[in-house]
Amino acid sequence: MKRSPAILKNRRGGGLGFAAIAYIGVDYLRFISPAWHDRLQPALWTILAIAAIIRVPFYKHWSSELRSAMPFIFAMIFLLSALLFEAISVRSVTAVLGLEWNSDASPLPDVGQWLVLSLNEKLPQTVVNILRARIIGLHHFLMLFIMLAFSVLFESVEAPGLGLGARFMFTMGIGRLLRAITFISTILPSARPWCASARFLVPQHPHPWAQKYYVPYATDSNAIRNVINWDTAYADPGEYDPEFRPDWGSMSFLIDFLRPTAPEGSSAWYHLLKKASGGCNDLIYSGHMLVAVLTAMAWTEAYGGYSSALIWIFVIHSAQREIRERHHYSVDVVVAIYVGIMLWKMTGLFWPMKDQSKATRLRRLEKIQGRLMRAAKDDDIEEIRELLKEVEVSSHVRENSSSKAMWLFSGGTIIFTLSMVLLAFTLTSDG
Numbered sequence: 001m002k003r004s005p006a007i008l009k010n011r012r013g014g015g016l017g018f019a020a021i022a023y024i025g026v027d028y029l030r031f032i033s034p035a036w037h038d039r040l041q042p043a044l045w046t047i048l049a050i051a052a053i054i055r056v057p058f059y060k061h062w063s064s065e066l067r068s069a070m071p072f073i074f075a076m077i078f079l080l081s082a083l084l085f086e087a088i089s090v091r092s093v094t095a096v097l098g099l100e101w102n103s104d105a106s107p108l109p110d111v112g113q114w115l116v117l118s119l120n121e122k123l124p125q126t127v128v129n130i131l132r133a134r135i136i137g138l139h140h141f142l143m144l145f146i147m148l149a150f151s152v153l154f155e156s157v158e159a160p161g162l163g164l165g166a167r168f169m170f171t172m173g174i175g176r177l178l179r180a181i182t183f184i185s186t187i188l189p190s191a192r193p194w195c196a197s198a199r200f201l202v203p204q205h206p207h208p209w210a211q212k213y214y215v216p217y218a219t220d221s222n223a224i225r226n227v228i229n230w231d232t233a234y235a236d237p238g239e240y241d242p243e244f245r246p247d248w249g250s251m252s253f254l255i256d257f258l259r260p261t262a263p264e265g266s267s268a269w270y271h272l273l274k275k276a277s278g279g280c281n282d283l284i285y286s287g288h289m290l291v292a293v294l295t296a297m298a299w300t301e302a303y304g305g306y307s308s309a310l311i312w313i314f315v316i317h318s319a320q321r322e323i324r325e326r327h328h329y330s331v332d333v334v335v336a337i338y339v340g341i342m343l344w345k346m347t348g349l350f351w352p353m354k355d356q357s358k359a360t361r362l363r364r365l366e367k368i369q370g371r372l373m374r375a376a377k378d379d380d381i382e383e384i385r386e387l388l389k390e391v392e393v394s395s396h397v398r399e400n401s402s403s404k405a406m407w408l409f410s411g412g413t414i415i416f417t418l419s420m421v422l423l424a425f426t427l428t429s430d431g
Contacts, residue, residue, distance in 0.1 A: 016156040017307025019048065020144055024314075028135055052150050061152070061159035068162035075169040082173040082180075086287075088257060089180040090279035093187050095202040095259035097210050102196035102280060105189035112323045112330025113191075132324065136314045138288045141295040144311065148299055157302040167351045168298055171343050175290045178339065179283070188282035191326040195280035202259050203241070209256075211237040285335035286328045292318050293340030301348070 026044050029037035094102060120128050145168060152161035190196065206215055216235030217223045223235060244262050245255055292315045300308040319337070322328045 015154065016147065016151045016303055017305050017310070020147060020307055021310070023143065023147070024136060024140060027140065028133075031134065048147075052153055055153040059153050064160040065162050068160040068166060072162040072166040072169075075166040075173065079169040079173040079176070082176040086176050086180040088254065089184045090283065091200070091202075092257040093184055093281045093283075094196050094200050094279060095257070096207045097187060097214075098204050098206045099197050099200065099202060100204045101206060102190065103193055105193065107189055107191045107193065107326075108282070108329060110191070110323070110329045110331075112333070113326065116320060116324045131317070131320060134321070136318055138291055140314075141292045141318075145295045145298060148295075148302060151303070163351075164298065164302060167347055168294060170351065171294055171347045172291070174347070175294070175339060175343050176287065179285055179287060179290065182285065183279075183281070183283040188284065188329075190280045190282055191329055192280070199280055201261050201263065203243070203261060205240045207256065207259060208237075208240070208243065211240055282329055282332065284329075284332045285339060286322055286332040287336075288322060288327070289315075289319060289333050289336035290340050293337055294344055297341060297344040301344075 022044060026037065026040045029040065119131075123131075148157060149161040149165045149168075151157050152159045152164075157164070196202075205211075213233050216233075216237060217227050227233065227235075243255075244260065245252075246260060248255060296308070296311045296315050299311050315337075319333045322333050323330050
């Protein structure tokens with residue numbers, strides 16, 4: 001008999017897949033029937049939250065969750081640090097060349113954009129409308145992962161859920177650091193030339209670094225040849241307006257990277273780093289697609305089933321929309337897909353996310369294997385029962401010995417996680 005592909009198998013029915021499809025479908029009602037969306041979305045969230053809370057007393061793996069708490073906290077701090085570095089880098093690559101360059105620079109030729117426009121002419125209009133539809137976005141993929149992690153309460157995926165969440169955040173942090181290092185290395189023009197002037201309030205002229213090392217050699221082929229041959233920045237950069245330098249105290253080293261202007265130069269801190277808005281230069285690779293791919297990888301590995309195939313379809317749909325709407329060039333999307341896959345596989349080599357209770361039982365069985373064999377040879381059924389009972393009891397001693405602490409931990413975990421989810425999706429519109 002032929003086996004089904006692993007992606008089409010899941011551990012416990014299709015309840016999680018149904019919840020995911022219901023979430024996506026209800027949220028899309030905002031474009032079809034806003035009135036029904038306003039009714040059904042709160043009802044869906046309420047049902048899911050109540051179902052999770054009801055399952056808490058019956059969850060058997062809180063000791064495993066407790067062991068994953070410290071890696072979870074470490075991964076969260078690491079991800080926040082990576083996001084801070086990325087936010088500074090995003091603003092810096094736009095600020096260093098000034099608004100004038102960002103507005104005048106021509107977008108790069110993108111074969112993916114040509115292909116999308118060509119398909120619009122050849123495909124049926126219904127298919128084109130589906131490809132254009134905003135079915136799923138960044139916040140949907142984040143929510144799908146949160147649903148996946150919470151599904152440990154229903155034994156849809158293997159515990160611990162905090163271990164799965166820690167691996168997701170740690171992998172995301174690595175991906176964000178690699179992304180920031182990549183796009184600050186070579187500054188590429190935006191696929192939307194008007195973006196910088198509409199979103200950023202930075203000087204029109206380039207930073208003194210760019211004035212000296214880039215502008216004189218940007219368009220003159222002879223100057224480029226000379227700087228290659230002489231390996232020296234020889235040209236006169238000319239005169240520019242002086243740079244505004246506010247008093248940021250110990251944070252003043254960031255002035256050259258962020259280039260604040262007088263109207264917005266006061267800190268606190270720099271208006272929460274301008275609320276970490278997205279960038280306008282081409283930021284290779286796509287952060288949206290990285291989130292989408294990591295969610296799909298986690299779902300496929302932990303849950304499987306037909307819903308995993310559907311999520312990968314959503315990833316492909318999101319990818320073509322990133323290109324179609326010119327949020328990114330095709331190269332950003334392609335690189336994000338294979339980087340996300342490889343990073344998830346890489347962290348899986350050293351990041352255990354499964355419950356270790358089975359391994360503990362197996363180790364205990366190995367220790368008493370000789371005694372079990374002797375009891376079996378002697379037909380001593382009572383001895384065999386006692387030995388097996390000893391294995392089972394030893395696996396629950398630690399958990400039962402601190403049941404009150406486990407209840408406090410479980411309650412705190414649920415309240416903290418639900419609060420973070422509510423804050424994330426209340427204070428942001430796109431994750």
